[in-house]
Amino acid sequence: MAGINGVETVVYGVEDLDECVRYFVDFGLPLVAKSRDEALFELEEGSSVIIRPLEAARVEGQKLVGYGVQQVIWGVANQKHFDRVVEKLRQSTEVSIDADGTARFLDGDGIACGLRLYPKQLVWGAPDPVNSYSNINRINTHRKWRLKANPKTIQHVVFQVPDPEASWAWYRDNLDFRLSDIQQGFGVFARAPGTNDHHNIYWLKADLPFPGLDGKTRFNHVNYGVEDIDEVMVGANYMERRGWQKSVWGLGRHRIASSVFMYLPCPAGGDAEYGTDSDVLDDSWIPRTWNSRFGTMSFMHNLQPWIFDEAPWEMGYVEGSTPGKNVRPHPAQPPEVAEVSEGDSQGALPNPTHKEGHHAGEEPPAAE
Numbered sequence: 071m072a073g074i075n076g077v078e079t080v081v082y083g084v085e086d087l088d089e090c091v092r093y094f095v096d097f098g099l100p101l102v103a104k105s106r107d108e109a110l111f112e113l114e115e116g117s118s119v120i121i122r123p124l125e126a127a128r129v130e131g132q133k134l135v136g137y138g139v140q141q142v143i144w145g146v147a148n149q150k151h152f153d154r155v156v157e158k159l160r161q162s163t164e165v166s167i168d169a170d171g172t173a174r175f176l177d178g179d180g181i182a183c184g185l186r187l188y189p190k191q192l193v194w195g196a197p198d199p200v201n202s203y204s205n206i207n208r209i210n211t212h213r214k215w216r217l218k219a220n221p222k223t224i225q226h227v228v229f230q231v232p233d234p235e236a237s238w239a240w241y242r243d244n245l246d247f248r249l250s251d252i253q254q255g256f257g258v259f260a261r262a263p264g265t266n267d268h269h270n271i272y273w274l275k276a277d278l279p280f281p282g283l284d285g286k287t288r289f290n291h292v293n294y295g296v297e298d299i300d301e302v303m304v305g306a307n308y309m310e311r312r313g314w315q316k317s318v319w320g321l322g323r324h325r326i327a328s329s330v331f332m333y334l335p336c337p338a339g340g341d342a343e344y345g346t347d348s349d350v351l352d353d354s355w356i357p358r359t360w361n362s363r364f365g366t367m368s369f370m371h372n373l374q375p376w377i378f379d380e381a382p383w384e385m386g387y388v389e390g391s392t393p394g395k396n397v398r399p400h401p402a403q404p405p406e407v408a409e410v411s412e413g414d415s416q417g418a419l420p421n422p423t424h425k426e427g428h429h430a431g432e433e434p435p436a437a438e
């Protein structure tokens with residue numbers, strides 16, 4: 071697959087380095103190196119998490135405020151893709167190349183980004199089979215016992231921005247990202263072209279009336295991938311026993327992306343999320359647009375006041391991504407079929423096997 075293949079590194083800017091290292095070790099990230107002013111964690115897929123004091127993590131000219139991730143380094147599989155992405159970026163943005171070959175730039179929101187070669191490793195998993203009514207996949211076999219979570223991937227990053235649609239347009243035009251879903255009034259989900267994750271980045275509208283949102287461009291959270299829902303909960307219990315703050319929402323499943331979530335408040339800024347069982351997408355995906363509350367969740371342990379009442383079940387497809395009105399006829403059809411299709415609220419493509427003038431939603435013509 072061409073283009074960016076995921077998040078290669080996130081660089082956090084923090085207040086208390088030692089506390090944050092303790093947190094991420096308990097969270098389950100493998101610590102590789104630590105000095106007075108930097109800690110490095112490496113995940114099994116080959117991605118890195120770097121923790122530095124805020125001033126050392128910040129990049130000159132970037133517009134993020136607050137603690138949390140200050141730089142996102144995106145990966146590409148090989149030099150050909152690297153050169154292609156850099157060439158495209160240079161048409162609209164200033165790009166500098168570090169001594170180690172990392173390309174540096176600011177995205178449309180002024181968030182510091184990088185691009186470097188990323189030999190992403192395949193991560194193996196063997197989630198326990200699930201038993202259900204008359205569907206036995208595990209017999210005389212118990213589920214895995216775990217002590218703590220062991221996240222192996224970085225699935226996505228989330229930032230609070232003033233205009234998520236504009237943020238998305240910048241990544242579409244400059245980094246060839248793909249639109250996954252739009253949560254109306256809340257934000258936009260997008261996928262790097264060289265991945266099959268539902269999303270690698272989400273832009274949350276910064277002026278929503280929720281805690282921690284103040285209209286400014288800020289880090290929100292990183293999602294760290296674990297194997298299954300059991301690992302999510304074992305991880306959360308372990309963190310609680312170690313004295314870290316509990317999740318406000320608790321365990322839940324988003325409706326958008328179908329992913330299991332557990333957001334834990336993080337001393338490095340924002341939340342650290344355990345995530346699993348997300349939808350997987352490729353370029354056949356048709357992006358959807360969602361009622362924001364309906365898309366937020368199928369369930370969550372601690373229902374929040376703003377979502378206490380059931381949301382209307384509203385979801386459609388993003389305009390322009392599916393056939394709409396005034397479709398052209400199939401080449402084998404006479405032009406008048408297209409005229410009939412005008413104003414057809416179903417937006418159905420005329421089917422050459424249908425009789426003339428017959429459309430979805432109408433009674434089929436009587437058999438002759």
Ligand SMILES: [Fe+2]
Pocket residue numbers: 226228291292293343
């Ligand atoms: Fe997330």
